[in-house]
Amino acid sequence: MKRTEIEKLLGQIESLDAEEISKVKKVLARREGRVEGSVVLQEKEESVEACPHCGSKDIAKAGSKGGRRRYKCKAEICGKSFNALTGTPLARLRMSEKHIENARCMAARLSIPKTAERLGVSWETAFRWRHRFLRLLADRQPEQLAGIVEADETFFRESFKGQRSGLPRPSKKRGTPAASRGLSKEQVPVLVARDRASGATLSKVVKSTKAKDLEPVLMPRLTKDAMLMTDGASAYKTLGKAHGVAVKGIPANKGHKTSGLAHINNVNAYDERLKGWMFPFKGVATKYLQSYLGWHRWLDADKKSGKARRLLRAALG
Incomplete structure (x- = not known):
């Protein structure tokens, strides 16, 4: 746009009323979102080095389709074409210009209906996009504690929310209390381990709180010189003895008072934040619980502003 045209446009903006300014802001916000999203996709295109089908680095540019650059694998055993999103959770999703806004909705923890309304898409589309974005976050755990x-x-609480057939028990109305008070088979255990110094957090759905089910999740990530602070459960003592890791059990403490370094207040505080964050969703289906744990883990660790772009990058891997 020429300078004279820009000056003329700015002059016209000065004469707008409040309602017209509001409309202009919405248009600019959508435009800004498309630009921000295109920047992330461009970064992804520039990082393409190998064929996602066979891993060959003998690739060449092959025009574009739908505004997205395409590549062709020159390996004889492959020869397939692809784009920067091939092999990522966002492959084949339409309306890519709205993906950055979907990331904003997720950063703000909006519900599926509110997300669908903001994006101008169906409930089913908003649901599918959310879980595509969460696919990589679900299992992204710290490598070392x-x-x-x-x-x-x-x-x-174990939940079969959204499931219409194959239920192991009769469906329940939302809010129905558990049949048994306290811990029971109706409760799904989640192991949470937190590195006190770095804040790196492991959160994983486990079959039970027995040592055999905690071991493959926790022990490969603990360094040999780690000191494991727990609530005194025997499973951790068993694992510590088997793997040569120091374990200290902390007696129950209603006031969460500390005795020097001997406390588990950090992990307890994380559990409280997690439960509070989950509450507005009014129950998460157990089959999606790990995805939501990854979502919260990512948001809890990212304290900076501008989370949407980083969330979109994380969804692309």
Whole structure:
């Protein structure tokens, strides 16, 4: 746009009323979102180095389709074409210009209906996009937990929300209390382990709180010199003895008072934040619980502004 045209446009903006200014802001916000999203996709295109089908680095540009650059694998055993999103959770999703706004909705923890309304898409589309974005976050755990590591379990009610057939029990109305008070088979255990120094957090759905089910999740990530602080459960003592890791059990403490370094207040605080964050969703289906744990883990660790672009990058891997 020429300078004279820009000056003329700015002059016209000065004469707008409040309602017209509001409309202009919405248009500019959508435009800004498309630009921000295109920047992330461009970064992804520039990082393409190998064929996602066979791994060959012998690739060449092959024009574009739908505004997205395409590539062709020159390996004889492959020869397939692809784009930057091929092999990622966002492959074949339409309306890519709205993906950055979907990331904003997720950063703000909006519900599926509110997300669908803001994006101008159906409920089913908003649901599918959310879980595509969460696919990589679900299993993204810290590679290492060192120093003082606090570990504990928290529990969520088993839920078959959204499931219409194959239920192992009769469906229940939302809000129906558990048949048994306290811990029971109706509660799904989640192991939470937190590195006190770095804040790196492991959160994983486990079959039970027995040592055999905690071991493959927790022990490969603990360094040999780690000190494991727990609530005194025997499973951790068993694992510590088997793997040569120091374990200290902390007696129940209603006031959460500390005795020097001996406490598990960090992991308890994380569990409280997690439960509070989950509450507005009014129950998460157990089959999607790990995805929501990854979502919360990512948001809890990212304290900076502008989360939407980083969330979109994370969804693309």
